[in-house]
Every structure is written in structure tokens, then in C-alpha cells.
Amino acid sequence: MTARQLSTEAIHVAVRGGWGFRAALALAGLLALILAVGMAMSIGEVPTPLAATYQAIAHKLFGTDTLLSPIELGILWDYRLTRALVAACCGGALAVSGVILQALLRNPLAEPYVLGISAGASTGAVGVMILGLGAGLLTVAGGAFIGAVCAFVVVSLLAAGAGGSSERVILAGVAGSQLFNAATSYIVTTSANAEQARGVMFWLLGSLSGVRWPDVYLAAPIAIAGFVICLLHARALDAFTFGNDAAASLGIDVRRVRLLLFGLTALMTATMVGMVGSIGFVGLVIPHAVRFLVGPLHARLLPFSLLGGALFMVIADIVSRIIIPQQILPIGVVTALFGAPAFAFILYRSRRQSL
Amino acid sequence: MNDKTLKLAGLATGALLLWGIGSAEAQTQYPLTIQNCGQTLTFDKAPERVVSIGQSSTEILYSLGLADKVVGTAVWFVPVMPAYEAVNAKIKRLADNDPSFESVIAEKPDLVTAEYEWHVGPQGSVGSRQQFHDLNIPTYVSPADCVAKDNSGGGDGVRKEMFSMSLLYQEIGDMAKVFNVEERGEKLIAELKGREAKAIASIAGKKVNDTTMVFWFSSPEIKGDAYIAGKNGTPAYIMEKLGARNVVTTEEEWPLIGWETIAGANPEVIVLARMDRRRFPADDIEKKLEFLKADPVASQLDAVKKGHIVIIDSQAMNPSLRTIDGIEAVADGVKSFGLTN
Amino acid sequence: MSITARDVRWSTAGRMIVDGISIEVPPGKTLGLLGPNGSGKSSFLRLLCKLRKLESGVVTLGGTDIAELTQRQIARRAAFVEQQVHTEVEVTVADVVQLGRTPHRGALAAWTNVDEDVVTQALTRVGMADMRDRLWRTLSGGERQRAQIARALAQTPSELLLDEPTNHLDIQHQLEILSLVSRLPVTAIIALHDLNLAAMFCETLVVLQSGRVVAHGSPEQVLTPMLLRDVFGVEAHVQRSPHHGKMLVHFLPQNLTAPHVIEAA
Numbered sequence: 001m002t003a004r005q006l007s008t009e010a011i012h013v014a015v016r017g018g019w020g021f022r023a024a025l026a027l028a029g030l031l032a033l034i035l036a037v038g039m040a041m042s043i044g045e046v047p048t049p050l051a052a053t054y055q056a057i058a059h060k061l062f063g064t065d066t067l068l069s070p071i072e073l074g075i076l077w078d079y080r081l082t083r084a085l086v087a088a089c090c091g092g093a094l095a096v097s098g099v100i101l102q103a104l105l106r107n108p109l110a111e112p113y114v115l116g117i118s119a120g121a122s123t124g125a126v127g128v129m130i131l132g133l134g135a136g137l138l139t140v141a142g143g144a145f146i147g148a149v150c151a152f153v154v155v156s157l158l159a160a161g162a163g164g165s166s167e168r169v170i171l172a173g174v175a176g177s178q179l180f181n182a183a184t185s186y187i188v189t190t191s192a193n194a195e196q197a198r199g200v201m202f203w204l205l206g207s208l209s210g211v212r213w214p215d216v217y218l219a220a221p222i223a224i225a226g227f228v229i230c231l232l233h234a235r236a237l238d239a240f241t242f243g244n245d246a247a248a249s250l251g252i253d254v255r256r257v258r259l260l261l262f263g264l265t266a267l268m269t270a271t272m273v274g275m276v277g278s279i280g281f282v283g284l285v286i287p288h289a290v291r292f293l294v295g296p297l298h299a300r301l302l303p304f305s306l307l308g309g310a311l312f313m314v315i316a317d318i319v320s321r322i323i324i325p326q327q328i329l330p331i332g333v334v335t336a337l338f339g340a341p342a343f344a345f346i347l348y349r350s351r352r353q354s355l
Numbered sequence: 356m357n358d359k360t361l362k363l364a365g366l367a368t369g370a371l372l373l374w375g376i377g378s379a380e381a382q383t384q385y386p387l388t389i390q391n392c393g394q395t396l397t398f399d400k401a402p403e404r405v406v407s408i409g410q411s412s413t414e415i416l417y418s419l420g421l422a423d424k425v426v427g428t429a430v431w432f433v434p435v436m437p438a439y440e441a442v443n444a445k446i447k448r449l450a451d452n453d454p455s456f457e458s459v460i461a462e463k464p465d466l467v468t469a470e471y472e473w474h475v476g477p478q479g480s481v482g483s484r485q486q487f488h489d490l491n492i493p494t495y496v497s498p499a500d501c502v503a504k505d506n507s508g509g510g511d512g513v514r515k516e517m518f519s520m521s522l523l524y525q526e527i528g529d530m531a532k533v534f535n536v537e538e539r540g541e542k543l544i545a546e547l548k549g550r551e552a553k554a555i556a557s558i559a560g561k562k563v564n565d566t567t568m569v570f571w572f573s574s575p576e577i578k579g580d581a582y583i584a585g586k587n588g589t590p591a592y593i594m595e596k597l598g599a600r601n602v603v604t605t606e607e608e609w610p611l612i613g614w615e616t617i618a619g620a621n622p623e624v625i626v627l628a629r630m631d632r633r634r635f636p637a638d639d640i641e642k643k644l645e646f647l648k649a650d651p652v653a654s655q656l657d658a659v660k661k662g663h664i665v666i667i668d669s670q671a672m673n674p675s676l677r678t679i680d681g682i683e684a685v686a687d688g689v690k691s692f693g694l695t696n
Numbered sequence: 697m698s699i700t701a702r703d704v705r706w707s708t709a710g711r712m713i714v715d716g717i718s719i720e721v722p723p724g725k726t727l728g729l730l731g732p733n734g735s736g737k738s739s740f741l742r743l744l745c746k747l748r749k750l751e752s753g754v755v756t757l758g759g760t761d762i763a764e765l766t767q768r769q770i771a772r773r774a775a776f777v778e779q780q781v782h783t784e785v786e787v788t789v790a791d792v793v794q795l796g797r798t799p800h801r802g803a804l805a806a807w808t809n810v811d812e813d814v815v816t817q818a819l820t821r822v823g824m825a826d827m828r829d830r831l832w833r834t835l836s837g838g839e840r841q842r843a844q845i846a847r848a849l850a851q852t853p854s855e856l857l858l859d860e861p862t863n864h865l866d867i868q869h870q871l872e873i874l875s876l877v878s879r880l881p882v883t884a885i886i887a888l889h890d891l892n893l894a895a896m897f898c899e900t901l902v903v904l905q906s907g908r909v910v911a912h913g914s915p916e917q918v919l920t921p922m923l924l925r926d927v928f929g930v931e932a933h934v935q936r937s938p939h940h941g942k943m944l945v946h947f948l949p950q951n952l953t954a955p956h957v958i959e960a961a
Contacts, residue, residue: 046619071618074652079615108784129575132633139636140576209613210579212651232803238791239798242781248747250851251771251799296785321613326605328580328613 040084095309098283116176120151148270205330281339409470499674704753715907728898796850837864
């Protein structure tokens with residue numbers, strides 16, 4: 001082996017061998033996340049001192065006195081904190097979904113939207129926003145969720161009809177996405193005026209601006225429960241390393257596990273997309289980055305992806321709020337801006353390694 | 356008749372004649388050439404068949420008594436002004452939103468008027484001005500949308516100079532000249548100017564002492580970022596005329612602003628748009644009011660707590676005849692809140 | 697009986713691949729599965745461990761109908777090694793072999809000493825104990841095969857189903873693996889191409905053609921010049937080797953005749 005090959009292997013062994021390393025990484029990650037959420041509370045269009053963040057938390061949790069005005073308190077607690085928490089849940093859920101799909105579809109390019117979910121959510125959202133579907137009883141988020149589920153069902157039927165192999169699933173997802181994207185475009189071009197089209201575009205690129213505490217109460221349980229169920233299947237996911245037959249030969253009920261996990265990722269993704277719009281790259285890039293750090297075994301990959309995705313999104317949210325004064329950049333643009341080069345870097349590194 | 360009576364009769368007739376000549380309407384000289392939004396338009400005679408794309412342009416034509424010349428309309432935001440309901444009902448409505456190019460030229464117009472460049476303009480959804488001019492159909496775009504305004508970026512555009520009602524008066528004047536009804540045009544302008552001056556004077560000429568205001572049109576998501584009036588648009592004009600201050604400083608016509616930013620500015624008065632359109636949930640004025648009362652931060656704004664909220668027609672927030680209504684409504688509101696000194 | 701199959705049938709895409717196969721393998725015995733490509737060997741092995749659904753017939757493992765067993769119960773006693781597997785995941789040899797413990801571990805079970813010992817022993821048996829931390833993608837074809845066999849051994853099976861396990865191996869490793877498997881106290885069914893290896897290491901041979909059994913018995917009974925001509929299309933001379941006492945096939949490639957189907961007796 002050449003020196004380069006040896007050193008690469010050495011790095012692999014070092015980062016994957018020691019559980020001490022992983023424990024330290026987990027602790028560091030958790031601290032980083034808490035810190036990021038704190039930063040998200042302190043940073044924003046309206047300047048607030050760092051001390052205000054502590055005061056706000058202390059006041060809301062422990063009832064201590066505070067000099068903050070109700071507006072400042074509201075901005076910190078009801079606006080910024082909820083944004084950060086939902087961003088964390090969203091990022092974590094999307095990253096975990098990405099891990100699941102990459103494992104089940106055995107394709108490193110798989111990510112949560114490969115099942116047509118994002119496209120379906122967009123169609124549902126514009127249906128409510130522009131066509132007024134649901135007659136006022138349905139919120140945009142609700143419409144998006146229903147659209148996402150419909151797209152998932154369509155794609156599943158297509159995939160099953162085409163044989164159900166992983167390649168067919170991906171192709172069915174492409175077909176489904178194209179179909180629903182076309183429907184979205186049709187609705188926008190025929191029914192929307194310029195102002196609406198802009199509003200739709202902002203939704204399609206992701207927006208955390210409408211988030212309040214009720215959204216946290218929805219996002220957090222779904223993200224956490226989804227993660228726990230996936231973690232319980234970590235062994236099963238490892239078993240899929242060499243394909244469906246290999247997994248079955250190791251005792252996995254392939255049909256049941258695939259059905260459960262595909263359905264779970266669809267549910268998690270549809271909920272998040274319905275709430276905040278389609279935010280890309282998280283589900284694709286975070287699993288790869290985490291794999292690079294802790295290896296491919298899912299008992300480690302899943303929790304670290306949850307953490308990594310959450311951290312990434314909270315930071316992306318902060319960036320989206322401060323990068324342009326007085327305006328908020330759609331968070332999907334930020335994740336793409338950082339995610340795309342990161343992904344290119346990861347691809348490049350793995351290309352060199354397999355030489 | 357004796358001599359005296361004859362002289363009186365002669366004087367009277369002479370006076371009558373003079374008065375008749377003097378009051379004869381100023382006639383437009385054809386062929387007429389006018390400049391409009393960077394293009395030169397020539398008219399051999401008053402147009403007979405006009406297609407009007409844009410509610411404001413349409414209502415201007417109606418106000419000039421030219422409804423009988425209008426053969427097709429499109430782009431409606433709210434129901435037509437009540438005074439013109441009857442005449443409007445007889446005119447073909449090509450589309451509530453953007454009509455197709457073919458549907459417009461099917462009416463064989465000899466003039467097309469447009470309120471917005473995004474309908475008839477370089478990236479016009481109906482067509483470019485050249486497309487119409489190639490068919491010998493002159494197009495008139497409202498000066499309010501092209502003077503010192505950059506629409507190339509899409510959306511609602513960016514206004515470089517503050518909007519002014521004089522842009523609308525220019526449109527009225529141009530239309531009056533083109534259709535040879537200049538007297539009616541002058542009368543309408545005088546009436547509008549009079550109302551504007553009266554509204555401003557109604558707050559006793561005393562400036563509103565820099566009261567901060569924000570104009571909220573609508574939002575894609577009711578709890579999310581809001582379309583708030585920019586620094587140079589019609590609402591900015593209204594605010595400037597009344598001596599108020601806009602909390603928004605961007606030149607974009609209708610930027611999306613987060614509620615954190617609005618809360619941080621804590622405006623003293625909030626002006627809301629009422630409209631019949633129901634495309635966004637926030638279009639509904641009731642939903643806007645509900646949000647202001649229920650949102651944990653917005654409910655703490657001074658304007659909300661003290662009830663300093665003015666509701667005006669959405670058309671008043673964009674360049675149109677109703678802008679004057681808007682000025683009157685905001686002036687009334689400000690007076691009733693006791694914010695004048 | 698460790699493994700039995702009674703009149704097993706299976707078809708796909710309108711073609712009958714496995715057309716009524718019946719066999720019985722006593723515990724601990726090694727059975728060689730022979731036959732030209734497309735004769736149904738791989739599919740039959742898959743049917744035995746319930747990786748495909750039987751169209752008709754019954755398969756039993758240790759006397760129990762597999763239709764009544766869950767995939768996990770089957771995996772605890774029967775291990776299957778495919779001809780070739782690939783993955784893009786950056787797994788190590790140790791990761792791969794550890795997968796073999798999956799059927800024995802619950803979702804939350806920790807890694808035990810027993811697990812560790814089994815894995816180490818499996819690696820030692822295939823001669824890869826010093827390659828634990830090598831990455832899968834850096835392995836040669838033969839090393840990958842041995843790693844998979846180690847994984848199967850880590851399942852501590854009572855039945856081993858191997859689909860052409862010696863394809864990419866050096867002759868040394870071919871002999872080692874087959875020798876290991878035949879010595880292990882497990883029941884083994886090995887699909888093989890090499891007739892001489894089959895004769896050397898398998899107590900019983902089964903020959904398939906077009907999804908049917910055309911010969912079943914000891915190597916002496918099965919490996920006849922007539923069968924070799926009819927099923928494999930080769931001329932050969934078969935005799936007992938004076939060196940190791942097993943049947944040996946001498947191929948005589950000058951004459952090749954088209955095989956014709958022998959009706960199952």
C-alpha cells in the first residue's frame with residue numbers, strides 16, 4: 001500500500017475505533033447545539049444584548065424578574081427561540097430521513113425528497129395559497145402535508161408496479177416529482193399574479209418566519225419519536241449494507257422494515273416540509289459528513305446525524321436572518337449555498353480515496 | 356324697438372357670442388404626438404376602441420366619461436368603483452388577471468392602456484409594447500409604473516424616486532388629450548387636487564410630528580413575513596404628505612419584512628389593506644386584525660395596544676384614483692387618534 | 697433430516713426456474729449442487745432459506761416447515777452466502793463479519809463476549825484474523841468472498857448454503873474453504889462449478905438441469921461419463937484417484953456433443 005493509502009486507512013481506524021472519540025464528539029456536538037440555539041436567540045434584526053437571552057430564559061422558565069419589555073421578551077422567546085427549535089427539529093429530522101433513505105435505497109445520492117415528497121408538498125401548498133383549495137379550513141402547512149402524502153402514495157404505487165427494486169423506487173420518485181412539479185408550475189403560471197408567485201417562491205425555498213410555539217409542539221415530538229424508532233432499527237439498517245437479500249438472510253423482515261421506515265421518513269419529511277417549506281441539501285449532505293466522522297454503522301450514524309442536522313439548520317437560520325439587512329433570505333438558499341460546496345468536497349475526497 | 360333696447364340687445368348678443376367663443380372647449384390638434392414611458396405615440400384621431408389592462412387605468416377612462424370607447428378590460432383587484440358599476444357591466448371583461456395577447460388583439464383595439472409594466476412591457480406577461488406596435492396598436496403605460504421605477508428585477512419592482520400623484524395627473528391629462536376631452540381632464544385633476552389639499556389641511560396644517568407608520572398589504576403566511584410598503588411607493592407618498600414617517604427604508608415597492616423588524620421599529624400607527632381578494636389568508640382584514648390581537652409580539656405593539664389602526668382600501672395603497680381616498684382615510688384616522696398637535 | 701425439500705417449484709417472469717426439486721440432507725453432511733448455468737441452483741438455494749416465496753412444495757429445516765418460521769428464526773440456523781455482493785458503504789471486514797451476529801441480537805442488546813469470540817473465531821477460520829480493520833472496498837474478490845463466509849460462520853448456523861463460494865479464490869483458499877466447510881459440524885449445501893472439488897469435498901452430489909434433479913447420489917454414482925456428456929456437454933473419463941481416494945474427472949475436450957435432457961428417474 002502507498003503511504004497515502006496507509007494514512008487514509010489510519011485516519012479511518014482512528015476516528016472509528018475509539019468510543020472515547022465518539023463520546024467526546026457527542027458531548028461537543030450537544031454543547032455546540034445548545035450554544036447555537038442561544039446564539040439564534042441573541043442574534044437578529046433587532047439588536048439585543050447577550051444578557052437579554054439569559055434573562056428571557058430565566059424569566060420564562062423560573063419566573064425571575066426581568067427588565068426586558070414585553071416586545072423584547074416576545075421577540076426572544078416567541079420568535080427567535082421557536083425558530084431555532086423548529087430549525088433544529090427540521091434539520092435533525094431531514095438528516096435522519098436522509099440516512100434511512102441512503103441505507104434502504106443503497107444510493108449515496110438519496111435524500112428525503114427522492115420520494116417526491118417535496119414536489120407534492122409544493123403542489124399542496126400552492127393549491128391552498130393560490131387556488132384556495134380547502135375553502136379556508138386548510139392552512140398552507142396542512143395542504144402541503146396532504147400534497148406530500150399524496151405524492152408519496154403515487155410514487156409508492158409507481159415503484160411497486162415497476163417491481164419495487166431500489167432503482168425503480170428512485171425512478172418512480174423522479175417521475176412523481178416531475179409530475180407534481182409540473183402541477184405546481186401550472187397552478188402558479190395560470191392563476192397567480194406576480195405578487196403571489198413571489199410569495200410561493202419564498203415558501204418553496206423554505207421559510208421559518210411563521211413559526212411559533214404550537215409548531216414546536218408539533219415538530220419536536222415527531223422528530224424525536226421518528227428518530228427513536230429509526231434508532232431501534234439501527235441493526236436492521238446495517239443489515240441492508242449488501243442489499244435486500246443479504247438483509248433477509250440475516251433475519252430482517254425486509255418488507256415490514258422497508259414499509260415502516262419509508263413511511264416514517266415520509267411522515268417526518270412531509271411534516272417538516274409542510275411547516276417550513278422545502279429546505280434542500282440537509283438530508284443529502286449531513287449523512288455523508290457524519291459518516292466521514294464516525295463511520296457507517298447506524299447506531300452511531302443516526303444520533304450524530306440528528307445532532308449534525310440540527311446544528312446545521314440552526315446556524316443556517318441565523319445566517320439567513322442577518323446576511324441581508326432588513327430582509328430574510330429563504331433558508332433553502334442558505335443551505336444550498338453551504339451544502340453544495342460541502343457536498344462537492346465530500347465527493348472529491350471520496351473519489352480520491354477509491355483510487 | 357327703440358334705440359336703447361337695440362343697443363342692449365346688440366351688447367347682449369355680442370357678450371353672448373364672446374362668452375360662447377371663450378368657453379369653447381380646447382380641441383386637440385391631430386395628428387397628436389405624446390411621449391410615454393420612453394416611447395413616442397402618434398394618434399391621427401381619438402381612439403374608438405380601447406382595451407384597458409389594469410383597474411386603475413380603466414377607472415381613469417371611466418372617470419373621463421370614456422366608457423363608451425372601452426371595448427375590453429382586464430386585471431381587477433377589487434370591485435369597480437360604485438359610480439361606474441352600470442357602465443362597467445356592459446363592457447367585456449377579458450380576464451380578472453392577465454389576459455392573453457390574442458384575446459386583447461381579438462377586440463381590434465386602436466389603443467391599449469396598461470397599469471403595470473409587468474403586463475405590457477419588456478417582460479410583459481400579456482406582451483411587449485413592440486408586439487402591439489408591430490400591429491399598429493399604440494400602448495400607453497401608466498407613468499406611475501415607469502417613471503423612476505426599475506421593474507427589471509421582477510416582483511413589484513424598485514422605485515428610485517418617491518411616488519407622487521402628479522404621475523397620475525399626468526396620465527389623466529394624457530388620456531384627456533388623446534381622446535380630445537381636455538376640459539373633462541382638467542376638471543377631474545382639479546377635483547382630485549382639491550380633495551388632496553383638503554385632506555392635508557384637515558389636520559389643521561400641523562404636521563403629525565413625525566408619527567411612525569407602517570402599511571401592511573398582505574402576507575403569504577399570516578404569521579410569517581409581511582408585504583410592507585417601501586420607502587418610495589404610494590403609501591410613502593401618503594405618509595410624506597401627512598408628515599408621518601415610514602419605518603421601512605428599502606426602495607423595493609413591496610418588500611417582505613419580518614415581524615421582528617416591524618416590532619423593533621414599534622410604529623405608532625398601522626395601516627391595513629382591505630380587499631375582496633382571498634388568495635392569501637392574510638388578504639382577509641379580519642385575519643389581519645386577529646393576528647395583531649393574538650400574536651405574542653404584535654399584540655404588544657403600541658399601535659395595537661392603543662388601537663391606532665387605520666383600515667383603507669387596498670387600491671389606495673397602489674397608484675390609482677383611490678389614493679386620494681387613502682389620504683383622506685389616514686388623515687381622519689390620525690386626527691381621531693389625537694396624534695395631531 | 698437437517699434440510700428437506702419436497703417437490704419445490706418456483707417461477708419468475710413466466711419461466712419455471714425450479715421445477716419440482718426434492719432432496720434430503722442429513723445433519724452434518726455436505727451436499728454439492730451441480731449443474732450448468734441457468735439450471736436453477738442459485739434460485740433453489742434462495743428458496744431454502746425463504747429469500748423467495750415457494751410456489752408449491754415444502755421446505756423444512758430441522759423438521760419444521762419454513763413457512764411457519766420467521767425470517768429471524770431461519771437466519772439463526774441457516775446462513776446464506778451469495779455469489780457476489782457489493783456495497784458503496786465504507787465498512788471494514790470486522791463490520792461485515794459482525795453483521796453475522798444480527799439474528800442473535802435484539803434491537804437494544806449490547807455486544808457481548810460471546811459475540812466477540814464468535815467473530816474472532818470466524819475470521820481465524822477463513823484466515824483473515826489479521827485483516828479485521830481492512831476496508832471492504834480495498835479487498836480483492838477472493839478476500840471479499842472469505843469475509844462473507846466468515847460472516848456466515850458468525851451466524852453460528854446449523855445449515856450453510858453457499859452459492860459458488862470459490863469463484864474468485866486462489867486455489868489455496870479454495871481448498872481451505874471447502875475443507876473447512878466439509879469438516880465443520882454443519883449441514884452444508886454448496887453450489888459448485890468445479891466437478892473435481894465437488895467430488896473431493898462433498899459426500900453427496902445433486903445435479904440440476906432446467907430446474908429439475910437429473911442425478912442424486914454419491915460422487916461415484918453421479919459422475920459418469922454419460923451424465924457429463926448429457927448435462928455438461930463434455931467428454932471425460934472418471935476414475936478414483938489413487939492419491940486421495942475421491943473420484944476424479946479427466947476432461948477430454950476433443951469431442952463435444954450437444955447435451956440432451958435425461959428424464960428424471
